[in-house]
Amino acid sequence: MEPIRREALVQAIIDEIGASGSLDVPVSRIAARAGMSSALAHHYFGKKDQMFLAAMRHILREYHREVCSALAEARTPRARLTAIIVANFAQSCFTQPTVNAWMFFYAQAQASPEAARLLRLYQRRLHSNLVHALRPLTDDPVRVAEATAATIDGIYLRAAFDVQHLSTEGSEIVLSVVDSMLGDPK
Amino acid sequence: MEPIRREALVQAIIDEIGASGSLDVPVSRIAARAGMSSALAHHYFGKKDQMFLAAMRHILREYHREVCSALAEARTPRARLTAIIVANFAQSCFTQPTVNAWMFFYAQAQASPEAARLLRLYQRRLHSNLVHALRPLTDDPVRVAEATAATIDGIYLRAAFDVQHLSTEGSEIVLSVVDSMLGDPK
């Protein structure tokens, strides 16, 4: 029973953040969306912030799966690079509730050490994936990786607000930036 | 008296966000930091969210001044470009409390139309400044401007968490990315 309840609650909190656009959602409303009482939610998660952290872990796990499966099929360094970037803009990472949760995650990571730890985990993974893919492609992979990671996050951030305003798909913009950095003018 | 109190409160809310790392700061604590009662804070600002919006307007105004004064001295398109980017990483835009406030601003902008309006204002200004500077430098200024803006926000975002981890100054990274896009390999 426990795993079912936990998963339902995790999904409910993500949906609720998406629906209300805020983190200040009463536990009772989250629990109601998941079809249970607030007491039961507390029973399984203890403090409320654990619920949000569980939701972020879920989002990060999904993201990680997306990257891994994309990388598994990539044979060349260039293909790996493309795979990482495209995965960052995959459908599953780009739903309204997920993007909302990310914004609150950034805010939360400033006060909650646990959230900060999770965020650094994401950042380190992205960085190391990029460096690995870039090593055969440039003589300063760290620098290019940093710039690429920043561009990914920045595009994600902007897409979070005016999704249609970007003239191009997010991944295409990032890819063309990276191409420029690799001296391969578009 | 009113303008003095307002300014003190705006500064206090920014400092308090920086100190506590959270937006859930009681009005009473903000007021105390500004040396007055919570009732007085409400007297001048009405609802609490107006206080935060005033603080963001203050931060945005400061940022705008920074950009304008940098642009005023720039004579060439290239100098304008550099000025915009460097201004985004100016000391005054980069204090711990200011960066914290930005993170909450992003989160807030998802639920508060007023905050969203402010955020779009910032984004539009940055975009138009960049396009103007880039027009003589490339044949697709809009695309390059979008990528540049995203990279600025992305670097800012990352610097918000591990300030020392970046191998280089934020503005230098952005500049080298832009140089690449303009076909001027570093």
Place this chain on the structure above:
DNA sequence: TTTTCTTGATTGACTAATCAATAAAGAGAG
């Protein structure tokens, strides 16, 4: 019968916002 689930009800704490009341500061009128 013991363990796992489940909840209604309660507690306890916190806080935004308001209000009534006090102090201070000007602003003319004599």
Place this chain on the structure above:
DNA sequence: CTCTCTTTATTGATTAGTCAATCAAGAAAA
């Protein structure tokens, strides 16, 4: 200059509402 009168500034106390977290007790399952 001094005495009202009005406006502005200021706060302590109160209100009213919210909500996280707990608990005791009941239902289900093993």
